[in-house]
Amino acid sequence: MSNTGNHSENSEQEIFQLFNCLDLNQDGQINKWDLVNALEDTGLWRTDPRVKDIYDKARIRPGVSSEIDFQGFKQVASNHMSVIKKVLKGDLIIPDFVSFTHEIEKIYAATKTNSDGKVADYIPQLKRVHPDKYAISVCTIDGQQFSLGDTKDHFSIQSIMKPINYSLALDEFGEEKVHQHVGREPSGHSFNEITLDYKGRPHNPLINAGAIMTSSLVKPSLDPAERFDYVLNKWSDLSGGMTPRFNNAVYLSEKQTADRNFALAYFMREKGSFPENVNLEETLDFYFQCCSIEVTSEAMAIAAATLAASGLNPLTGKRVLTQDTVKNCLSVMFSCGMYDFSGEFAFTVGLPAKSGVGGGLMLVIPGLMGICVWAPPLDKNGNSVKGIDFSQRLVNRFNFHIYDSLVDIESKKIDPKKRKNFSKVEGAMTLCWAAAQGDLNEVIHLVSSGVDINQADYDGRTPLHLAAAEGQAHIVDYLISKRVILNPRDRWNNTPIDDAKRGNHTEVLKLLDNTRGKDSDKIN
Numbered sequence: 001m002s003n004t005g006n007h008s009e010n011s012e013q014e015i016f017q018l019f020n021c022l023d024l025n026q027d028g029q030i031n032k033w034d035l036v037n038a039l040e041d042t043g044l045w046r047t048d049p050r051v052k053d054i055y056d057k058a059r060i061r062p063g064v065s066s067e068i069d070f071q072g073f074k075q076v077a078s079n080h081m082s083v084i085k086k087v088l089k090g091d092l093i094i095p096d097f098v099s100f101t102h103e104i105e106k107i108y109a110a111t112k113t114n115s116d117g118k119v120a121d122y123i124p125q126l127k128r129v130h131p132d133k134y135a136i137s138v139c140t141i142d143g144q145q146f147s148l149g150d151t152k153d154h155f156s157i158q159s160i161m162k163p164i165n166y167s168l169a170l171d172e173f174g175e176e177k178v179h180q181h182v183g184r185e186p187s188g189h190s191f192n193e194i195t196l197d198y199k200g201r202p203h204n205p206l207i208n209a210g211a212i213m214t215s216s217l218v219k220p221s222l223d224p225a226e227r228f229d230y231v232l233n234k235w236s237d238l239s240g241g242m243t244p245r246f247n248n249a250v251y252l253s254e255k256q257t258a259d260r261n262f263a264l265a266y267f268m269r270e271k272g273s274f275p276e277n278v279n280l281e282e283t284l285d286f287y288f289q290c291c292s293i294e295v296t297s298e299a300m301a302i303a304a305a306t307l308a309a310s311g312l313n314p315l316t317g318k319r320v321l322t323q324d325t326v327k328n329c330l331s332v333m334f335s336c337g338m339y340d341f342s343g344e345f346a347f348t349v350g351l352p353a354k355s356g357v358g359g360g361l362m363l364v365i366p367g368l369m370g371i372c373v374w375a376p377p378l379d380k381n382g383n384s385v386k387g388i389d390f391s392q393r394l395v396n397r398f399n400f401h402i403y404d405s406l407v408d409i410e411s412k413k414i415d416p417k418k419r420k421n422f423s424k425v426e427g428a429m430t431l432c433w434a435a436a437q438g439d440l441n442e443v444i445h446l447v448s449s450g451v452d453i454n455q456a457d458y459d460g461r462t463p464l465h466l467a468a469a470e471g472q473a474h475i476v477d478y479l480i481s482k483r484v485i486l487n488p489r490d491r492w493n494n495t496p497i498d499d500a501k502r503g504n505h506t507e508v509l510k511l512l513d514n515t516r517g518k519d520s521d522k523i524n
């Protein structure tokens with residue numbers, strides 16, 4: 001049989017290679033714990049709809065051995081090959097998730113003691129929130145999650161509704177129409193200033209006037225209840241199915257203390273800023289309702305990750321917002337998301353973000369992850385003190401600032417994506433080198449960390465070619481035990497057997513010949 005085989009044989013071989021990644025003792029048995037631990041270590045949670053089934057199947061039952069053989073592994077893995085492959089081969093966007101989370105823990109601990117700032121007190125419901133509450137949640141674009149602190153508490157999203165309502169307006173009406181009614185310029189004034197730009201529009205969608213305006217452009221054709229349900233459902237979709245709450249007391253208080261927002265709305269109506277037929281009272285009510293939505297930090301991190309993944313939810317795979325919308329939304333968040341600290345934040349942290357007076361901060365690292373920090377005490381700009389502190393420390397530790405790639409910071413900052421490249425390219429090269437040197441420990445280490453034993457270098461030379469050419473019989477023996485492909489051809493059309501013959505390595509030849517004789521029908 002040829003090396004190519006058919007599709008099912010290939011995937012059988014693939015599953016076997018994954019099985020081998022876990023079969024460290026090489027006894028044909030793996031422990032279900034090792035699979036569960038691999039999933040947990042990479043940050044794929046039991047609640048993740050993509051892997052829930054694997055966790056269920058790999059559950060350890062009392063009185064039943066946790067060891068499974070290849071057939072048992074196949075039953076657990078065969079429907080989830082792509083995710084298990086990513087996990088075991090280190091192909092998730094942050095391959096070494098454990099080290100990454102240790103760094104986040106350190107930053108959390110260092111910022112936890114920062115007791116500056118004051119909890120918002122313009123309404124009693126916010127004033128009552130305990131100032132020591134602190135949560136950090138992370139979700140990558142591959143759905144790797146990590147959370148610390150009060151991550152199950154629901155908090156008031158307040159202004160963090162603004163980028164979402166802007167996005168919903170964009171998705172429905174498009175950039176041109178939306179920006180006839182709202183600008184995209186940092187205002188240079190405080191977030192609730194009664195001022196419009198020279199075209200009579202609010203300066204941007206992330207100040208109060210702009211958010212009231214974009215709210216008027218979210219499903220205006222629906223009746224108020226349907227409209228609010230639509231937004232709640234969008235928050236649920238953004239956060240992978242987690243259910244947002246509505247805090248009616250916050251809503252009533254917001255409404256009662258909203259003279260400035262009423263003033264802004266009437267001012268804009270006087271200037272003819274709104275689209276036609278807007279009902280002002282309904283729009284304001286809708287705006288207050290959206291500010292009174294509550295989510296957990298875990299949910300908001302997933303929503304931020306959806307933005308980081310250009311509108312595709314990492315856990316459900318569902319497209320929630322269009323790519324163009326997300327691009328526009330992140331651009332505005334980058335320049336206007338942090339009240340009067342927006343320029344400073346863009347300069348020092350260099351990431352799109354939005355904060356709210358409930359103490360929430362949504363941080364987006366495009367193409368990598370979303371983060372939510374929730375810590376109620378605010379600074380004089382209305383931003384979470386710990387949120388700012390955390391963000392600054394984060395970009396000091398990691399190369400996340402949008403322009404870090406332009407600077408030679410390799411020695412100073414961590415690139416958590418890095419080992420991904422290592423496992424694919426450098427990993428394969430290192431394996432070839434270790435095979436040629438006869439370094440069995442290194443070979444075992446590389447194979448068990450997911451490096452492909454059949455991966456060839458630029459000349460089509462595989463680890464087996466190199467081990468055979470150098471007469472490294474113990475490596476050849478090990479590779480055979482891992483069901484390596486026996487007859488790969490390099491670019492000169494040579495197989496490992498040709499190499500062994502040329503070097504007169506009789507022991508290697510014997511191993512290859514014997515195995516070929518036995519296994520040729522099965523594997524090659």
Ligand code: GLU
Nearest residue numbers: 158159208291356357358
């Ligand atoms: N509900 C607040 C307002 O409209 C939003 C405050 C905020 O988070 O900036 O005044």
